[in-house]
Amino acid sequence: MKYSYFAPHKGGKYFIRSLFQYNQKSYSFLSTGYTTYTIITKPCNNGYHSYEWNWEDKFSHELKSWYEVRHLETLDEVLFQRSEGDGMSFTDRSKFALFPVNLYKMFPRIYESDILINPLTSLGYCSMIGGREMNWDMKMKRPPMNVDLEYSINELKNRCNILAYKENLYDWVHNFFMEGYTKILEEQGEDAYVQFVTRHINGCRLFEKYLKNLLEYYRIPYETFSLDTGDYCKTFGLSKSIDISLHDNRFTTLPDILREKSKTWTENYLMNH
Secondary structure, three states: OOEEEEOOOOOOHHHHHHHHHHOOOOEEEEOOOOOOEEEEEEEOOOOEEEEEEEEEEOOOOOEEEEEEEEEOOOHHHHHOOOOOOHHHOOOOHHHEOOOOOOHHHHHHHHOOOOEEEOHHHHHOOOOOOOOHHHHHHHHHOOOOOOOOHHHHHHHHHOOEEEEEEOOOHHHHHHHHHHHOOHHHHHHHOHHHHHHHHHHHHHHHHHHHHHHHHHHHHOOOOOEEEEOOOOOHHHHHOOOOOOOHHHHOOOOOOOOHHHHHHHHHHHHHHHHHO
């Protein structure tokens, strides 16, 4: 069985990537946001995995690629490898096409992977998850990117599509406040930071609503999966598990002096929304 993984921001995408690589499975990632690109990783021999980045030049519209090999056999190697973004120092991402016209030609290779993260891009939706543009496009069923929509829908219908969510709403909201958008904190202060994160959370909650509506509109079957109580190995057909607590502070950059306040911000958010 091959899988697709849909999730909002703070939806366990990095953990699923790690879990599949630790089980020596292939993995593909479709980046949304303000740089649109794809990543394909495959296990090779002796614990090595091939990495392939693909993107479209925004001026020439040529497809570009970059390759790398990583040794990903032990748990530490998998968990503490460079992130996909950090691994892209080889190129200038400002030259990536935001709304590619040719990148869809890579999608048949993407769909060969054991798991595909962020399949929304293959349906033509490629702006920031939870952002106003993405939510509006999903609400209107109006993908801004050139894709073979019928192909992607048919491929997804032949996969097990997982829609991940957090049962523990306090934990999910708290993770947003703990991420630490330091530029906003430094330049605009705490109140602006709380307002920014609050808008981000609200946008991601709308994203979850529109995502379900979109999948149902395209008649793509899916099943929900709890990031708190779900059985990862059983759901994804894997033999080796990872303690999810090892990822707890992976994306936590809020300054220590403000971490106690993050609990109050979280409680206030839950009380008012």
